[in-house]
Amino acid sequence: MTPLEILVAAATGQPAPRIPVFCNLLDQGARELGLSQKDYYARGENGAEAQLKMLARYGHDNVWSLSYVGVEAEILGCREILFDDEGSPNVADFVIKRYDDIAKLEVPADITTHPAWQRTATCMKVLRDEVGATHAICAYITASTTLPAILMGMEKWMELLMTGPVDLRDELLRKCSDFCAQELAAYRAAGANVLVYSTPFGTTGFVGMKRFLEWSLPWMKMDLAPGGVDGIVYYCGMAPFNNVIDIVRTELGIGVYYISPLADLAEAKALLGDRALTCGVIDDIKMIHWTPDQTRAEVKRMIDIGKPGGHFLFGTGVMPLAVPEANIRAMLDASFEYGRLP
Amino acid sequence: MLTDIIKAYNEAVFETDKEAAFLIVDKALASGLTPEEVVFEVVIPAVEEMMSLITKDPDANLAQHFMTAQIASEVTEAMLAKFHHPPEVIGRVVIGTAAGDLHSLGKRIVIGCLKSLMVEVADLGVNVPAERFVDEAVGRNAQVIGISAMMVHTATGADGSLKVRRILRERGLEDRIKVVVGGAPYRFDGELYKTAGADAWAADGITAGRVIVDLIRQAKTP
Numbered sequence: 001m002t003p004l005e006i007l008v009a010a011a012t013g014q015p016a017p018r019i020p021v022f023c024n025l026l027d028q029g030a031r032e033l034g035l036s037q038k039d040y041y042a043r044g045e046n047g048a049e050a051q052l053k054m055l056a057r058y059g060h061d062n063v064w065s066l067s068y069v070g071v072e073a074e075i076l077g078c079r080e081i082l083f084d085d086e087g088s089p090n091v092a093d094f095v096i097k098r099y100d101d102i103a104k105l106e107v108p109a110d111i112t113t114h115p116a117w118q119r120t121a122t123c124m125k126v127l128r129d130e131v132g133a134t135h136a137i138c139a140y141i142t143a144s145t146t147l148p149a150i151l152m153g154m155e156k157w158m159e160l161l162m163t164g165p166v167d168l169r170d171e172l173l174r175k176c177s178d179f180c181a182q183e184l185a186a187y188r189a190a191g192a193n194v195l196v197y198s199t200p201f202g203t204t205g206f207v208g209m210k211r212f213l214e215w216s217l218p219w220m221k222m223d224l225a226p227g228g229v230d231g232i233v234y235y236c237g238m239a240p241f242n243n244v245i246d247i248v249r250t251e252l253g254i255g256v257y258y259i260s261p262l263a264d265l266a267e268a269k270a271l272l273g274d275r276a277l278t279c280g281v282i283d284d285i286k287m288i289h290w291t292p293d294q295t296r297a298e299v300k301r302m303i304d305i306g307k308p309g310g311h312f313l314f315g316t317g318v319m320p321l322a323v324p325e326a327n328i329r330a331m332l333d334a335s336f337e338y339g340r341l342p
Numbered sequence: 343m344l345t346d347i348i349k350a351y352n353e354a355v356f357e358t359d360k361e362a363a364f365l366i367v368d369k370a371l372a373s374g375l376t377p378e379e380v381v382f383e384v385v386i387p388a389v390e391e392m393m394s395l396i397t398k399d400p401d402a403n404l405a406q407h408f409m410t411a412q413i414a415s416e417v418t419e420a421m422l423a424k425f426h427h428p429p430e431v432i433g434r435v436v437i438g439t440a441a442g443d444l445h446s447l448g449k450r451i452v453i454g455c456l457k458s459l460m461v462e463v464a465d466l467g468v469n470v471p472a473e474r475f476v477d478e479a480v481g482r483n484a485q486v487i488g489i490s491a492m493m494v495h496t497a498t499g500a501d502g503s504l505k506v507r508r509i510l511r512e513r514g515l516e517d518r519i520k521v522v523v524g525g526a527p528y529r530f531d532g533e534l535y536k537t538a539g540a541d542a543w544a545a546d547g548i549t550a551g552r553v554i555v556d557l558i559r560q561a562k563t564p
């Protein structure tokens with residue numbers, strides 16, 4: 001079976017030789033090609049080349065479209081990204097500096113014509129041609145309720161969210177939701193089959209249950225309504241969300257859940273059962289100082305919890321650059337070994 | 343009457359209702375409480391109450407941390423302006439975001455809590471070089487340097503808190519100035535603060551208040 005077939009089998013509860021294994025190597029691409037982060041992210045071809053090389057070397061099941069989260073901000077007018085050869089690129093210029101800027105914020109009528117999208121498009125085309133039929137191609141899409149964080153900073157966004165004015169907040173959210181729906185459609189059209197919907201405000205650790213129900217949930221519905229939930233992964237930036245899994249499953253119908261390493265995996269698995277794909281996610285920040293043996297032991301612990309009953313995927317977060325190669329190897333070896341199915 | 347005020351104020355804070363909190367403070371002043379009493383008997387105990395509530399409550403959320411800090415620091419600032427004598431500060435802290443890091447929300451929450459605990463805080467902003475952390479701490483006679491980082495590479499990289507630690511050691515300041523860190527990566531790995539060369543860390547802004555007050559007590563006055 002191809003990795004894509006293995007993924008589909010896990011999602012639908014069909015037999016397969018093993019569980020699917022995701023390893024999210026984003027910033028590692030630059031190192032793979034011997035480039036600075038800045039040069040690496042400047043060309044779409046680089047992303048595809050590095051992803052394919054790493055795929056060949058490690059043999060995991062997924063690749064990533066060339067992505068740093070800042071691309072979304074760039075399409076919406078951000079002019080500066082802070083590149084750092086030790087870690088992820090960061091938005092350095094906030095598109096919304098004052099509340100007045102919200103009215104001026106313009107979502108392009110067709111985001112795929114924007115220059116910042118072209119690198120993504122180039123990368124996606126190569127990936128789709130090379131592995132589109134056999135592997136998972138992942139794309140990262142920020143939810144409307146979280147997108148303002150990279151347009152104005154978390155601090156200002158939290159202030160606007162908590163203290164208003166409400167009409168301004170909603171105007172911004174409408175624009176962000178429009179953008180989110182467009183981006184989802186653009187990635188689908190470009191060949192992405194796994195859409196990581198990043199929604200940290202879709203947890204009660206951010207806003208509390210009342211606001212989650214009355215505010216987050218309706219906006220998430222709005223983001224997802226135009227294109228449906230096919231291929232969507234509920235991902236909260238690694239924040240825990242077990243207490244809303246049931247509500248999200250019922251209200252949004254999403255079929256894949258990326259469980260925080262800070263959450264109880266057994267509880268998540270029990271909540272989802274065969275209703276959806278549970279993704280067990282290793283704490284890759286701890287992997288920085290673990291030994292390969294410790295890494296293996298953790299993989300085993302997680303797979304022992306998740307594998308029985310199927311509908312389980314093993315995965316990583318945004319693997320930090322500081323994680324030693326030996327631990328990535330140990331993690332993958334262990335996940336293939338313990339993830340084998342009878 | 344004081345107990346009613348405290349109860350009403352705590353409820354407003356817990357519900358993240360800033361307007362209600364200010365209304366209660368106004369009422370308290372009108373009924374004869376002094377600004378000093380408002381700070382020391384209402385606001386500070388409320389922050390402390392939130393510390394224990396939030397630590398125990400599995401549903402405590404970021405919005406509550408944000409608003410607790412926001413309300414406490416705004417009320418305190420408004421009251422301080424009305425104090426008869428300048429208040430006695432319990433210590434001084436400089437705080438900023440590590441070099442290469444532009445995230446400011448965590449730091450802001452911590453600052454809000456510290457202000458209301460009568461700790462003098464200097465906000466050094468974001469993307470702060472290690473040298474500046476130390477120079478400002480020395481210049482302001484601060485007992486604690488607080489460093490916020492949201493990404494692994496700014497938390498444990500060579501230009502962040504590790505460099506602050508090195509400079510403190512080289513300048514023989516380690517007894518006098520303590521280093522506290524916080525931010526997302528530390529929450530995923532409770533041991534990471536050691537790798538980052540810090541004396542302590544805190545998982546949220548409200549706990550940070552307590553941890554920093556402890557460190558101020560540990561720092562030796564020159």
Ligand code: B12
Pocket residue numbers: 069070087088089090091140142146149150153154198200236237238239240285317318319320404407437445447448449451452487488489490491492493494495522523524525526527529530543544545546547548550553
């Ligand atoms: C919300 C979020 C986002 C949002 C908003 C980001 C933004 N610009 O603010 C979005 C979805 C856009 C995002 C994007 C990214 N994110 Co993000 N994100 C998060 C998340 C879920 C919460 C962070 C947050 O804002 N928390 C709220 C603030 C207030 O909390 P805090 O900073 O931790 O502060 C509290 C305490 O830590 C403490 N504290 C803070 N500072 C200090 C200082 C002192 C002295 C003390 C004592 C205490 C203290 O008190 C504070 C208040 O309670 C975390 C994971 C998590 N669960 O924490 C990941 C996380 C920070 N993100 C991460 C990453 C990798 C990214 C990206 C680079 C890539 C990606 N694909 O996700 C991009 C970068 C975007 C950019 N900036 O350009 C990683 C970073 C780790 C790493 N690998 O380096 C994390 C940890 C997730 C993970 N485990 O992989 N992210």
